Amino acid sequence: MGHAFAKFDAEGWNCKKCGRPLTPCSVNVEYMGSSFFVELPGCQECGFILIDDELALGRMLEVEKLLEDK
Amino acid sequence: MEELTLRKFESYCTQEDPPACQCRCPVHVEAGQMLAKLASGAVDEARKILERYLPLASLTAFLCDGACLEKCLRANLDQSVNIPLLEREIIVNGRATRLYPLPPTSKRVALIGAGLSALTAAYELARRGHKVEIFHLSTPGGTLNSLAEDKLPPQALVEAIDLLESLNTDFNQVQSFEPQWFEKLKKEFGAIFLSLDDPDLLPQSLGLNGELIVDPVSMALKDSNDYLFACELTQSYPMSNLISSGKKVAASIDRILQGANLTAARENEAVRESKLRVNLTGRKVIAPIVPSNSGVYTTQEAQAEADRCLNCSCLACVPPCPLLRSRKGFYPKKWTREFYNNIITAFGIRHSNININSCSLCGLCSSLCPNGFNMSEFIDLAKLDMVVTNHMPVSAHEFALEDQLFSNSKPAYFLRPQKGFKSSAALFFPGCQLTASLPKAVRDLYKYLAANFEGGLGLWSACCGAPGRWSGRRKFTDSTISLLRTDWEAAGKPEVVLACPSCRRFFLSEIPFIPIRSLWSLINSLPLPSSAQPFSGELSIHDPCAARLDTEGQEAVRAILSKLGQKIIEPTFTKTTTLCCGYGGLASLANPVIGQQFVLERLQSTTEPIVGWCAVCRDRFKEQQHPALHPLELLFPQLSPKEAMEQKPPTISDRRYNRAAFAKEMLKDIWEEEIEEEKTMNLKIEISDKVMDDMERRRILISDVTAVLEYTEVNGPMFLNPESGRQIACFRPRQVTFWVEYEKKDDLYIVTKAWSHRMILKSAPGPSLDSPATLEGYARSGGRV
Numbered sequence: 079m080g081h082a083f084a085k086f087d088a089e090g091w092n093c094k095k096c097g098r099p100l101t102p103c104s105v106n107v108e109y110m111g112s113s114f115f116v117e118l119p120g121c122q123e124c125g126f127i128l129i130d131d132e133l134a135l136g137r138m139l140e141v142e143k144l145l146e147d148k
Numbered sequence: 149m150e151e152l153t154l155r156k157f158e159s160y161c162t163q164e165d166p167p168a169c170q171c172r173c174p175v176h177v178e179a180g181q182m183l184a185k186l187a188s189g190a191v192d193e194a195r196k197i198l199e200r201y202l203p204l205a206s207l208t209a210f211l212c213d214g215a216c217l218e219k220c221l222r223a224n225l226d227q228s229v230n231i232p233l234l235e236r237e238i239i240v241n242g243r244a245t246r247l248y249p250l251p252p253t254s255k256r257v258a259l260i261g262a263g264l265s266a267l268t269a270a271y272e273l274a275r276r277g278h279k280v281e282i283f284h285l286s287t288p289g290g291t292l293n294s295l296a297e298d299k300l301p302p303q304a305l306v307e308a309i310d311l312l313e314s315l316n317t318d319f320n321q322v323q324s325f326e327p328q329w330f331e332k333l334k335k336e337f338g339a340i341f342l343s344l345d346d347p348d349l350l351p352q353s354l355g356l357n358g359e360l361i362v363d364p365v366s367m368a369l370k371d372s373n374d375y376l377f378a379c380e381l382t383q384s385y386p387m388s389n390l391i392s393s394g395k396k397v398a399a400s401i402d403r404i405l406q407g408a409n410l411t412a413a414r415e416n417e418a419v420r421e422s423k424l425r426v427n428l429t430g431r432k433v434i435a436p437i438v439p440s441n442s443g444v445y446t447t448q449e450a451q452a453e454a455d456r457c458l459n460c461s462c463l464a465c466v467p468p469c470p471l472l473r474s475r476k477g478f479y480p481k482k483w484t485r486e487f488y489n490n491i492i493t494a495f496g497i498r499h500s501n502i503n504i505n506s507c508s509l510c511g512l513c514s515s516l517c518p519n520g521f522n523m524s525e526f527i528d529l530a531k532l533d534m535v536v537t538n539h540m541p542v543s544a545h546e547f548a549l550e551d552q553l554f555s556n557s558k559p560a561y562f563l564r565p566q567k568g569f570k571s572s573a574a575l576f577f578p579g580c581q582l583t584a585s586l587p588k589a590v591r592d593l594y595k596y597l598a599a600n601f602e603g604g605l606g607l608w609s610a611c612c613g614a615p616g617r618w619s620g621r622r623k624f625t626d627s628t629i630s631l632l633r634t635d636w637e638a639a640g641k642p643e644v645v646l647a648c649p650s651c652r653r654f655f656l657s658e659i660p661f662i663p664i665r666s667l668w669s670l671i672n673s674l675p676l677p678s679s680a681q682p683f684s685g686e687l688s689i690h691d692p693c694a695a696r697l698d699t700e701g702q703e704a705v706r707a708i709l710s711k712l713g714q715k716i717i718e719p720t721f722t723k724t725t726t727l728c729c730g731y732g733g734l735a736s737l738a739n740p741v742i743g744q745q746f747v748l749e750r751l752q753s754t755t756e757p758i759v760g761w762c763a764v765c766r767d768r769f770k771e772q773q774h775p776a777l778h779p780l781e782l783l784f785p786q787l788s789p790k791e792a793m794e795q796k797p798p799t800i801s802d803r804r805y806n807r808a809a810f811a812k813e814m815l816k817d818i819w820e821e822e823i824e825e826e827k828t829m830n831l832k833i834e835i836s837d838k839v840m841d842d843m844e845r846r847r848i849l850i851s852d853v854t855a856v857l858e859y860t861e862v863n864g865p866m867f868l869n870p871e872s873g874r875q876i877a878c879f880r881p882r883q884v885t886f887w888v889e890y891e892k893k894d895d896l897y898i899v900t901k902a903w904s905h906r907m908i909l910k911s912a913p914g915p916s917l918d919s920p921a922t923l924e925g926y927a928r929s930g931g932r933v
Binding site: 090091092093094095100105106107108109110113118126127128129131134135138139141142143144146147148 | 496497498499501502541542543544846864865866867868869870871872875876878885887889901903904905906907908909910
């Protein structure tokens with residue numbers, strides 16, 4: 079599960095606040111009582127994490143459903 | 149759920165009971181499967197099936213007296229399939245299956261007499277590894293030796309005896325049967341069988357002088373201490389009874405030798421009536437094939453005759469239901485087992501959650517099943533169980549539950565007596581979906597009803613609570629019922645006039661203490677409204693699944709349309725067998741793919757525009773670009789029928805807006821009450837049709853997008869793409885995080901994408917990622933926090 083979302087594709091997107099490009103950040107994700115770390119694009123400075131539509135409606139949705147059926 | 153509950157539901161489905169021919173056959177040959185193989189040319193496979201049931205088939209297939217013929221259902225159409233003759237064909241042309249006897253045991257069994265029952269018993273016992281010794285006076289076979297050649301080819305008996313000898317069976321010819329010899333035999337063998345169908349064997353010769361009584365299940369002789377067995381004792385000794393006697397005796401002796409119970413779980417060995425229900429409607433008459441070659445089929449003739457087999461099965465409910473037919477070889481009994489196993493799963497993934505939530509609770513299976521099996525009742529129990537044990541996927545029904553809360557909270561909910569009346573003789577309850585789909589027609593309808601009603605007709609705008617019930621949430625449903633009950637009692641406990649078939653079903657089962665009346669019967673009793681106009685062409689009438697058993701409503705709607713001069717045609721599946729649009733049970737919400745199959749199934753056979761008396765059905769037909777109308781659009785038209793049927797259906801956002809707008813307008817126009825406007829930032833937001841379509845599929849409301857943008861207006865966006873100038877922001881107002889990608893031109897937000905997820909990013913700072921509002925609070929506020 080640790081690398082469930084190990085996909086980094088935030089090309090062209092910067093943090094609005096500090097202007098930095100997004101880099102891989104380790105993030106703690108939680109759902110239905112399960113918690114795990116994944117790497118997601120985000121701003122190292124501000125801590126904002128970007129979950130794009132492809133990830134949210136693809137792999138992340140699959141894992142959500144899996145956890146709901148557990 | 150208790151296992152007993154499962155068994156009760158399983159017992160309604162007769163699909164697994166063998167067909168009538170198999171139940172009547174003394175050895176229960178699976179004739180349907182055998183003939184299917186033969187018809188397809190796989191004669192070796194057919195023989196394999198025959199040999200599985202018929203002991204010593206190379207001999208006994210010639211002796212079958214066709215007890216099944218009297219039960220073959222094809223006799224009701226033309227003439228029974230000639231199974232006995234086809235069995236001969238299979239034995240003559242099919243290759244014998246290689247035998248794999250069990251390893252030899254140390255047990256010895258004596259068979260006295262060598263009639264047909266002894267030969268079949270010997271075969272079954274020898275295959276199980278027991279040493280069989282047959283004692284006989286003359287040539288083995290008894291009466292078989294005197295059969296005519298055309299009845300039994302002489303080599304069949306010879307070959308059968310050779311086969312038995314190769315299977316650890318000894319044929320011992322003795323000079324005579326005597327009591328002392330018999331007593332000696334009793335001491336030597338584990339069990340003894342008397343083949344009384346051998347004319348050489350008289351019980352008296354063994355010293356058995358009293359009346360012999362044989363147990364019909366085990367074939368054990370009474371008072372023999374389960375040691376002596378005999379074949380069925382009848383005058384005529386029908387061949388097939390002797391064959392089954394041998395088989396039953398072998399099973400009994402094997403049980404005795406292994407120390408097992410002699411009679412337990414043997415009820416299905418007896419000849420019995422089949423419970424399988426078979427619908428012969430639409431089955432073709434096919435004349436029986438007459439053998440061209442002196443009573444023997446050619447290969448082609450045998451295949452053609454085998455092909456006449458109806459392959460009896462029930463499956464009455466399976467083909468029209470997208471859920472029941474979604475897994476090959478499944479029928480209600482298998483589905484209920486699957487669902488039961490799913491809900492008792494202790495560890496691991498509950499794979500069938502999605503299937504349980506895909507039942508539309510439409511009750512079609514119950515209407516089609518000869519035994520009245522009702523999947524919706526089973527699903528109802530399964531869902532309650534899933535919720536109680538906290539195993540109901542939260543995302544499956546959440547949107548509908550929020551919708552229900554929205555309908556029963558301030559912006560949409562109200563109950564008022566008729567203007568000018570202090571109390572109500574009755575309350576009109578349009579239901580949340582009708583005010584969401586046709587608010588203006590409901591307004592005109594109420595004015596028309598109120599003008600024609602004695603004693604005051606109040607208006608009650610609410611959701612009955614059906615969505616909560618469909619989702620299996622008992623407590624949630626009870627709180628809705630409590631709200632409705634309190635307000636109904638305060639209104640003086642009047643009768644409630646219901647427009648929506650789902651409300652009607654819900655009131656009947658969940659709020660039975662509230663007296664109800666059908667809107668359609670009421671309209672039918674009044675003069676038609678002056679605004680009423682028919683559509684110039686024919687309309688296919690659609691009964692909602694919730695009104696499957698509401699004959700009063702069905703007839704009233706047809707009577708109203710008839711008075712209006714509207715030409716209607718009945719679809720193939722109508723009234724009690726009407727097809728569901730897929731919304732029922734929230735199936736389309738939990739599983740949009742199957743939801744679409746439901747609606748397409750209904751539309752498949754209909755080319756005409758549809759008139760359906762459920763607002764959701766109408767909208768779901770429109771979503772598939774099929775023109776559809778609600779009867780209220782003919783009675784209280786806002787557009788011409790042609791324009792109305794082709795108008796796009798309301799989006800999920802429109803539906804909430806319409807409910808709130810209906811309440812606001814009615815309270816202002818009729819009751820002269822001003823509703824306080826909600827405070828919003830009044831952001832200028834532009835959403836293209838394409839983005840709206842995506843939001844519709846993803847169940848994202850305009851108010852969700854607005855919530856993100858209002859948050860952004862205060863806190864600033866999170867991400868920027870310098871090249872495109874687009875920005876991204878997110879906000880988690882409840883159990884869902886919403887993301888919006890947009891361009892900002894001056895003060896205008898142009899939304900380019902919207903998506904959502906339910907997972908929580910715990911370590912991410914920025915916008916509040918923990919829900920700041922309860923689901924209920926969020927919904928009641930119309931999506932604003």
